[in-house]
Amino acid sequence: MDHRLLEIIACPVCNGKLALNKEQQQLICKVDGLAYSIRDGIPVLLESEAHKLTLDEEGS
Ligand SMILES: [Zn+2]
Numbered sequence: 001m002d003h004r005l006l007e008i009i010a011c012p013v014c015n016g017k018l019a020l021n022k023e024q025q026q027l028i029c030k031v032d033g034l035a036y037s038i039r040d041g042i043p044v045l046l047e048s049e050a051h052k053l054t055l056d057e058e059g060s
Pocket of ligand 1: 011012013014015016029030031032
């Protein structure tokens with residue numbers, strides 16, 4: 001995924017910065033504890049499509 005993209009996208013819930021989880025190809029919002037998936041290199045920034053982070057994922 002393009003790192004410049006990461007700088008312009010924000011969490012749709014809190015408008016905060018997202019962290020890229022390369023291993024799982026997810027964008028993480030630690031504030032909301034949500035993980036947004038990346039499909040075919042395109043982040044799916046929809047709260048309805050996001051899943052709650054587990055404690056394990058938050059720790060990584
Ligand atoms: Zn957020």
